[in-house]
Amino acid sequence: MTTPQPAEPQPAGGRGRHRATRERQPTAAPKAGRNLPVAIAVGCGLGALVLASLLIYRPVFAVVAAVAVVLSVIEMVRAVRPLEARPPLVPLLAGGVGMIALAWFAGASMLAVGFVLTIIAVMLWRLGDGPVGYQRDVTSAALIAAYIPLMAGFCVLLLVPGDGALRVIAFMATVVCSDTGAYATGVLFGRHKMAPLASPGKTWEGLAGSLLACAIAGALFMHFFFDRPWWYGVLFGLAIAIAATLGDLAESMLKRDLGIKDMGSLLPGHGGFMDRLDSVLVAAPVAYVLLASLAPPH
Numbered sequence: 001m002t003t004p005q006p007a008e009p010q011p012a013g014g015r016g017r018h019r020a021t022r023e024r025q026p027t028a029a030p031k032a033g034r035n036l037p038v039a040i041a042v043g044c045g046l047g048a049l050v051l052a053s054l055l056i057y058r059p060v061f062a063v064v065a066a067v068a069v070v071l072s073v074i075e076m077v078r079a080v081r082p083l084e085a086r087p088p089l090v091p092l093l094a095g096g097v098g099m100i101a102l103a104w105f106a107g108a109s110m111l112a113v114g115f116v117l118t119i120i121a122v123m124l125w126r127l128g129d130g131p132v133g134y135q136r137d138v139t140s141a142a143l144i145a146a147y148i149p150l151m152a153g154f155c156v157l158l159l160v161p162g163d164g165a166l167r168v169i170a171f172m173a174t175v176v177c178s179d180t181g182a183y184a185t186g187v188l189f190g191r192h193k194m195a196p197l198a199s200p201g202k203t204w205e206g207l208a209g210s211l212l213a214c215a216i217a218g219a220l221f222m223h224f225f226f227d228r229p230w231w232y233g234v235l236f237g238l239a240i241a242i243a244a245t246l247g248d249l250a251e252s253m254l255k256r257d258l259g260i261k262d263m264g265s266l267l268p269g270h271g272g273f274m275d276r277l278d279s280v281l282v283a284a285p286v287a288y289v290l291l292a293s294l295a296p297p298h
Helices: 016-023 035-055 059-079 089-105 108-129 132-161 164-189 204-226 230-258 271-296
Strands: 193-195 199-203
Touching: 016 193, 035 059, 035 132, 035 164, 035 193, 059 089, 059 132, 059 164, 059 199, 059 230, 089 108, 108 132, 132 164, 132 230, 132 271, 164 193, 164 199, 164 204, 164 271, 199 271, 204 230
Parallel strands: none
Antiparallel strands: 193 199
């Protein structure tokens, strides 16, 4: 990790004040430096919760997704405060839960409608606080709505078909393989930094391990879960690995811009819910599109 340089003198107010504030904050630490046993225990607990909700009664997974959306939205609203952004929390929470419900009960088109209605609600709600910072607050709220509940809605869309539980398991297990493959290969063989400004711990060797692990997992899932050619699964796995890596890098960049180490502290060894869902959220739309194309529901 590079040593932070002193902030350059900036004129009072505006972007200069925000930049100086961010540069005074601690930068993000690599995930490899976390308490690994605690992180594994928490990860296994979350995995068991998701698996149980899928195998016992599928609608429970939609409820779990809605709870995760609520907690993640709260984390993001708090995280953007160093930028002096104040996205309205109430319409974001209501819209987030509404989008998950629409995805489950009404499908993809109504999920999009729910997103649009959420943005309209944010714009109307924010009118009460006057014009100062209106664009900043609405824009940050739109980012949060798109990043969290809209993308999480695709996880629920995966669940809707009769074999939806298998689709969600295949998707989430492949994302886990991406994280695990990247971590193990990076620790053992990592030498070449992939994106040092965003995530100093990520290496090209780790990415190769992620791609390999996801290709194998995707081939197995596609063959045994959906009775499709194994190479369909390789395409699926590679796409999920790339999307999951981009999601991780995007959240790392957000945290560095905000000057924070973690989005929250609810999950020991991981940080916040957003620190655990960064890969899942970006990969969910990719999984939905690919599984609908490569293994369409009967």
